[in-house]
Amino acid sequence: MAFIKYALPLLAAAQAVFAADCGDGDTIRIRSQSDLDKYNTCETLEGDVELDKGLVDAVTINGVQRIKGALTSNGADNITQLSAPSLETIDKTFHLQGLTRLTALDFPEINSVGELDFEAIPILQSLGFTKGITNAGGVSIVNTGLTSLDGISLNSVGRFIITDNTALETVDVNNLKNATNLINFAGNYKDLEISLPNLASGTNLTIRNVSTVSVPSLEKLEGQLGFWGNTFSSLSAPNLTEAGDLVFEDNARLSNISLPALETVNGGFLITRNDELNSIVFPKLATVTGAIDFSGAFDKASLPALKNVRGGFNMQSTGNFSCETFNSWKDNTIHGTYKCEAETDNPTTSDGSSGSSTSSGGSGSDGSDDEDDAAVLTTANVPVMAAAAIFGMLFQYVL
Structure with a gap:
């Protein structure tokens, strides 16, 4: 009994230290790969993870399966590759902006994000979401080098904004059935082909500068349905x-x-x-x-x-x-x-x-x-x- 009396407080203290090592709910700021390597034994990170703009070359988040917050990087223009081999869930926003040298994403297990928000990633050609994101509150992809949206496999979404991706040739979101906010395509590749075969309902759908649109299942839109400056016949x-x-x-x-x-x-x-x-x-x-x-x-x-x-x-x-x-x-x-x-x-x-x-x-x-x-x-x-x-x-x- 005496052993238990002293062992339990020690065990609690050890658990508290371990939890602190995986974040305490505050923002975890990553300034180097060695900063990230400290969290290799954490299955879950508590709080937002912010990748500093000074990071360079390949950046890898090892071991982590869930981030209970956002994963963000703003202006890290020397990151060339970003990977997270085990990461499945980002509770809040997955936000990348101004990663002008990023050529590769490798997130083979990711399937759920609060929001997906990519902007000004001009030479990134593919998403690298092998398993496919099936759950997201919203998607905004603006000014990237993507040629397709392979890796996005949503059944339902809030907003879905796809603009100024001048290499984007096809959008085929087969599983999408409902959107509760604006779907907007504009300023992408001049011959962009859009296929939304199972979209049945939504709020607003606006289409600009595309060559093909397929919405065979669409039954009702609560808001605007608009087509401007397209080339389909x-x-x-x-x-x-x-x-x-x-x-x-x-x-x-x-x-x-x-x-x-x-x-x-x-x-x-x-x-x-x-x-x-x-x-x-x-x-x-x-x-x-x-x-x-x-x-x-x-x-x-x-x-x-x-x-x-x-x-x-x-x-x-x-x-x-x-x-x-x-x-x-x-x-x-x-x-x-x-x-x-x-x-x-x-x-x-x-x-x-x-x-x-x-x-x-x-x-x-x-x-x-x-x-x-x-x-x-x-x-x-x-x-x-x-x-x-x-x-x-x-x-x-x-x-």
């Missing part, structure tokens, strides 16, 4: 029934939009400057809570199920479509300012912007300042962005 979402603001703008080769199940647009619906688009047909569209604003070079416009447009209606084209049906709706179905004009030399959007890149432009459709005639983007559906981005969107789309 056809867009098909056969199961989409409902979206917030819906935008097709400056897609120079777009000749076909197939949304056969679309019934409701909870916001504004803008189609403009898609000069190869000859036919606009939405057979089941019944309700648009904002404005309809279609302009271009189309010869056919058909909305046979339309029952309620709570905003304005602007339809102008250089083509020879018929306004007859729409004219009969302007006192009942359409509740805002109305204009329909075929075979016009200068089709315009409701805010007076040119509606066709081949036309000579115009100064406005009817001179009205009625807010119902604008509202292609409603503030309720604008995703959270930097103030400058919000200003730019409002300037472009709202009167």
Whole structure:
């Protein structure tokens, strides 16, 4: 009994020392590989791990399976390789920024991170996540040398931001079914191909500068679905029934939009400057809570199920479509300012912007300042962005 009386306090003290060696919840700052080697016997590190910008060459986190915090490196531009052979989980953010000489990541066991946030890693070509990340609250990959997103195998995600990765040729996130925040692709490789075969629902999906988009399972978006400056010729979402603001703008080769199940647009619906688009047909569209604003070079416009447009209606084209049906709706179905004009030399959007890149432009459709005639983007559906981005969107789309 006497042995136990003295042994237990000694054991507790030893455990306390061991725990302290693996962190105590404060930030663990790593200034050299030898600093990291002190934690080789730790399966779990308590607290954030910060890699100092003075680290050089290959950096390896040995033995550690879990970091109960973030793993961050800012401006360590002399790190060439970063590896963690046993690391499975980073509870908070895995953040790398300004690692301009990093050529290789090797995290073969990692499968869960709080957030994945990579920025300004220009020569990194692959992620090195062999097992694949299946759990992440959000993903942001900006200005890297990645050629694919192999190693990201999420079922659900918050935000998913993929921008300015000029070597990124393919995005194939097969397992992704739901996104609770913005999905945004912009400024990547000019012929980027995007495949989201199982994405069924989300909040906002914005696509810029891509050559192929596949969303065959998409059924509902709570916020905006927007396509700007893309090079694909056809867009098909056969199961989409409902979206917030819906935008097709400056897609120079777009000749076909197939949304056969679309019934409701909870916001504004803008189609403009898609000069190869000859036919606009939405057979089941019944309700648009904002404005309809279609302009271009189309010869056919058909909305046979339309029952309620709570905003304005602007339809102008250089083509020879018929306004007859729409004219009969302007006192009942359409509740805002109305204009329909075929075979016009200068089709315009409701805010007076040119509606066709081949036309000579115009100064406005009817001179009205009625807010119902604008509202292609409603503030309720604008995703959270930097103030400058919000200003730019409002300037472009709202009167």
